[in-house]
Structures are given as C-alpha cells and as structure tokens.
Amino acid sequence: MSLEAAARAWLSWLSALTLGQIWAALCNPPDTPWKTALVVGAFIWTAPEYYGKFKAWRRGRKRVKFVYPMPKEAASTWHGEVIPNPDLFAHTRNPALLPSNASGEYITCYDPSSGEHIETRRLPSADDIARQVARADAAQPKWARTTFAQRASVLRSIKAWILRDMDSIVAVACRDTGKTRVDAVFGEILTTLAKIDWLVKNGEKVLKPERRALSLLLAHKISEVHYEPLGTVLACVSWNYSFHNALSPILAALMAGDAIVVKCSEQVAWSSDWFLGGVKACLRACGHNADIVQLAVCLPSVAETLTTNPTIKHVTFIGSEPVGRKVAAAAASILAGTTIELGGKDPAFILPSADMKFFASTWMRGAFQSAGQNCIGVELFLVPRVRQEEFIDLLLPRVKALRVGTDVGALISHAPIARLERLVKDAEASGARILAGGAQYIHPDKTQGAYFAPTLVADVSLDMEIAREELFAPVMTVVPYDDIDEALAKLRAGRFGLGGSVYGASRKECMHVAQSLQCGMVSLNDFGVFYLNQDMPFGGVKASGYGRFAGPEGLRGLCYPKAVIEDRFFSLIRTSIPAPVDFPLPAGDKPWIFLRGLVFFAYGAGVARVKGLLDVIRMAVA
Numbered sequence: 001m002s003l004e005a006a007a008r009a010w011l012s013w014l015s016a017l018t019l020g021q022i023w024a025a026l027c028n029p030p031d032t033p034w035k036t037a038l039v040v041g042a043f044i045w046t047a048p049e050y051y052g053k054f055k056a057w058r059r060g061r062k063r064v065k066f067v068y069p070m071p072k073e074a075a076s077t078w079h080g081e082v083i084p085n086p087d088l089f090a091h092t093r094n095p096a097l098l099p100s101n102a103s104g105e106y107i108t109c110y111d112p113s114s115g116e117h118i119e120t121r122r123l124p125s126a127d128d129i130a131r132q133v134a135r136a137d138a139a140q141p142k143w144a145r146t147t148f149a150q151r152a153s154v155l156r157s158i159k160a161w162i163l164r165d166m167d168s169i170v171a172v173a174c175r176d177t178g179k180t181r182v183d184a185v186f187g188e189i190l191t192t193l194a195k196i197d198w199l200v201k202n203g204e205k206v207l208k209p210e211r212r213a214l215s216l217l218l219a220h221k222i223s224e225v226h227y228e229p230l231g232t233v234l235a236c237v238s239w240n241y242s243f244h245n246a247l248s249p250i251l252a253a254l255m256a257g258d259a260i261v262v263k264c265s266e267q268v269a270w271s272s273d274w275f276l277g278g279v280k281a282c283l284r285a286c287g288h289n290a291d292i293v294q295l296a297v298c299l300p301s302v303a304e305t306l307t308t309n310p311t312i313k314h315v316t317f318i319g320s321e322p323v324g325r326k327v328a329a330a331a332a333s334i335l336a337g338t339t340i341e342l343g344g345k346d347p348a349f350i351l352p353s354a355d356m357k358f359f360a361s362t363w364m365r366g367a368f369q370s371a372g373q374n375c376i377g378v379e380l381f382l383v384p385r386v387r388q389e390e391f392i393d394l395l396l397p398r399v400k401a402l403r404v405g406t407d408v409g410a411l412i413s414h415a416p417i418a419r420l421e422r423l424v425k426d427a428e429a430s431g432a433r434i435l436a437g438g439a440q441y442i443h444p445d446k447t448q449g450a451y452f453a454p455t456l457v458a459d460v461s462l463d464m465e466i467a468r469e470e471l472f473a474p475v476m477t478v479v480p481y482d483d484i485d486e487a488l489a490k491l492r493a494g495r496f497g498l499g500g501s502v503y504g505a506s507r508k509e510c511m512h513v514a515q516s517l518q519c520g521m522v523s524l525n526d527f528g529v530f531y532l533n534q535d536m537p538f539g540g541v542k543a544s545g546y547g548r549f550a551g552p553e554g555l556r557g558l559c560y561p562k563a564v565i566e567d568r569f570f571s572l573i574r575t576s577i578p579a580p581v582d583f584p585l586p587a588g589d590k591p592w593i594f595l596r597g598l599v600f601f602a603y604g605a606g607v608a609r610v611k612g613l614l615d616v617i618r619m620a621v622a
Helices: 003-016 019-027 033-060 126-144 148-164 166-177 181-207 242-256 266-285 300-307 321-333 356-372 385-401 417-429 484-492 507-516 551-556 590-603 606-621
Strands: 106-111 116-122 210-212 221-229 232-236 259-263 293-296 312-318 337-341 347-350 380-384 433-436 455-458 475-481 499-503 521-524 559-567
Touching (some): 106 166, 116 266, 126 232, 126 259, 126 293, 126 300, 148 166, 148 181, 148 242, 148 266, 166 181, 166 242, 166 266, 232 242, 232 300, 242 259, 242 266, 242 551, 259 300, 266 293, 300 312, 300 321, 312 321, 347 356, 356 385, 356 475, 380 385, 385 433, 385 455, 385 475, 417 433, 417 455, 499 507, 507 521, 590 606
Parallel strands (some): 232 259, 259 293, 312 337, 455 475
Antiparallel strands (some): 106 116, 221 559, 433 455
C-alpha cells in the first residue's frame, strides 16, 4: 500500500470513530504514546465535523415567532348576514352580496352551521393561476438548497404558531366548515402536530443518501440512492379538514425541498386563504421566499389548466372518485406522478367476542366524528346477528342523546341532504329499520344551517345502496352477519378499500379478519389511529385510490430517486477494463474464456467458482 493510501485509510478510520468512542479513550488514556497520539488525532480530526453537526442541530431547533392576527369573522361574537338557502353561488341570486366594483367570477363564502355570509371572493383566472405556479417554480431552486436544519426550523416555527394560536386556528376552521371545536382539535390540530413532529425527527433520516447492497463484482464500489426534490408539486385537497388537509402536503413538500401549489376546495376558500397566509408569514419571518407556497382557489374549468400545467411534477389529490379519475388523467398527460386518495366505506368488523360496552364510545366517535365527514370514519358496523339487538340497545340511546350543533356539527352544505334522505328511505323500503334520525335537522336557532340528524339504521344488507355508496354523514349503519368468512367475502367484493377496524378478544381472530380485508390500513380494537402515527403510509386500494402520503413512502414520493455509484477508495482503486476484453478485442478465444470464467467466479459455486477464478487469472496475465 502506498503512503497516500495508508494516510487515506487512517483518516477514514478516524472519521468512523464515534464521539462516544473518542470520549471513552480520553477518559481512559492508552498505555502507549502512539495510541495516545492516535486518539488525540482522532479528536482533532473529528471535532470540526461534530461541531458542525452541533450547529446544525441548534439551527434546526430554532423557532421564529411571528404575529398573525385572527380574522374578525372567526370571533365568537361576530355575526354576518344570514343567507336564505346558502350555497357557493348565493351572490347570483342576491347581488347585494357582491362588492360594488365586482368583475369576473366570484364564490360566496358562508358558515354552513348558520348560513351567515363571510365574504364574496373573486376567483383568479387561468392566467392568474399560471403566474402563481411560475412564481412558486422560480422560488423553488433556492429553497431546494436549504439545509434540513433550516427546513426543520420553519416547521418548528409553524408548530409554535399552532400551539400559540390554536384557539384562532380552531375558530377559523369551525367558521368555514361548521364543525365543532372538539372535532377541530381531533382532526385539525392533533394530526397536524403529529405530522410536524414526525417530519422534524425523521425527515432528514428518510431523505439522506441511502446505501444499497453490492455484488461481488462491485465490491470496490459504493452505491447510494439520493432523494432529490421534484421541483413544484400540486396538492388538490378536500374540505373536510380545511387546516390539516392544506398544511399536511405543504409540510411534506417543504421538508422534501419542493415548492407547492395547494388547490383547496371552493367550500373552504376563506379559511384556506388564512391558513396559508400563516404559513407564508412564517416563511418570511424565517427569512425565506414565501412564493414557494401558493394557494389556488378555482372552479373545475380553471382547475383543469392547473392539473395539466407542465411545470407541475407531482399531484396529490384528496376527494371523490369521479374527480380523482379526471385528475389522474390530466396528470398523465404531463407525465406527472400522482397520489390519489378517494372515498371510503370503512367497516368496523365486530367479532362475537368483542366487549361492546367497552368499545361503544370508540364506535360513537368513529361514526359521528366531524358529522361523519371523515374519509376514515366508520361507515359500516358489521355485527354478529345474535348480538345486533345488544348493539342497538347500547348505542341507540347515545345516538338519540347527541345534540346537533354541540356534539355533531353541520354538513359542509345543504347539497348532500336530499341524497342522504333518499338513501335512507330506499334502505327502509328494502327492509332496513330506521331507529333514529334519517332526515334533515332544522336547528331552532340556526334555521339556515346544513344539519342532518344523527341516524342509526339497522338490518342493513351489503347489497343495499346505503351500504355500497359513501355517505360522508352522521349515519351509523348496522349490518348483521351470520358467518365471519362469508361477511369478509362480501366486503372484499365491494368497491372501496381505504381503511377498516376489527374488534374482538382474540388477537388471532382479529388478525385473521385484518389480513382478509382488502384495504390500505387497519386498526385492531381502535378506530383510525393509523393516521395519528405519521410514520405509517396513508392510502387505499381499489376505488379508494392508490399511492401513499405520510410516512417514509409519502415523503420520498415528493422526490425522485437518483442512483449514484462511485469507487470505494476514490482515485486509489479505480475500475479498469481488463486486457482480454479491451477494444480492439484480442484474437482467439481469450475474451470468451475470460468472461466465462468471470461469470462462474461471480455467480457459480464450489469447483466451478474456483475454476472460473483460475480462468480469469490465466487470461488476465496471458
């Protein structure tokens, strides 16, 4: 080995020492001078590296405080004009809702729990949105050069804002969606904080270069996969969790080094604008260009120009199946990757051994969380037929005791109510029993609110439309079954496959059901907790979509993997072309014998491998 090679090997060994090993050596000095010199040298050599890591750690923990005032409309004392039969286009029936100098397209933003007018918002044109995408894309390269510590600092600052102004965030979410404050904390705050903590703790580890295995022929190489930012990505998100659904893809994109355009639902344009304004305020306070985050509020005709914009490198879509198909087709036209999360018909499979009294509260939350407007809410309760009446006796009084407007919030609008009433009536005509609710609820104090009475329907069969279509409403649908495997077979025949849950006293029985369900996520003896663990991938199969967000899979999905291979001892041991196969090839069978020997040496076994090695050596030195 040359002197240079020896020096490189020694320095490589020094770099491999951990801080703990060096500290242990300093606390227990070696008994010979040369060993002492090695330890001191190791300390001197590695000190700058560890100091750099310490500074990066400090930068990553930095939280920047900024002031972002709550809009006056979110205050509990605020009251707006009540709109008769409110919807997004109420301004077309009542021009007084428009500003005096109105021009272009508008939508009406209102509180669905009361029908109170919040604002009439002008929609951007297709050209306006194209300019937003261009601004995000122009700002992305500089953001991609930020360190993980700088990105973590931004996320920690957003977390500090959420904890500091949680009351304001919840108030804004409730005003625009009609949900209760309790539902907002469950679905908006807890999940978003879980996302931030996971990204801060694991983002760098997931995205840093990853070593890959090598074969014998490449033993002198190092193979790595680097995860590079895609560029500018798009997230089309649903209205049911207006804060979390907007921030979740933003947080992931920022950690991945991407710029992002969020296309929110028109139903929550007002709150989404305020939420993204908070993120932009944080970015500016941290010294970054806020253009890397953009909000697009538009109707479907304009949204199509967004999903076919060639600048977009990836599309995340959360919403209905019909729209999801259109988004996937549009993204395919520009060869953008997609993650599609669509509807669900999540079952709670209750085994005969389940403790119904213990799980009753879990099932109430599973059915009525956010008025049932929850993609992983429980839509079907499969109950052993011999225990159906026990289930009803336990749950029905609790369903009837629910207070509309206090325990169960409003629907996002009046639009779903007629369909829900029809589905309930059709089920009743097919033999189901309507034991509670089943119709629109007129709130005595908020007559223009979009409420549906908490509903319990029993004796439902899986071939009824109410059991096949996603309801997204406060409806507890009870499906009695006689045989576990027969019920599982019917569930597998269904269109959806997002999540599910299994309840029972035997882990073996629960795992049998969990493994038989065709869905992306399952909770055993719990409801929906797979989403609170942000280390888990989130997504479904069949008509519930494809791809995953959250977890390492979701974060890496916002990057493109780049394979990088290099010499293990750079410049010291380099790959050369052996003489038997160098161009021009030597005459005779020398190339063939060399390559045949190489194949048997690398992939053969026993005597064949030894003979292959001898052929390689013989031809190389011939």
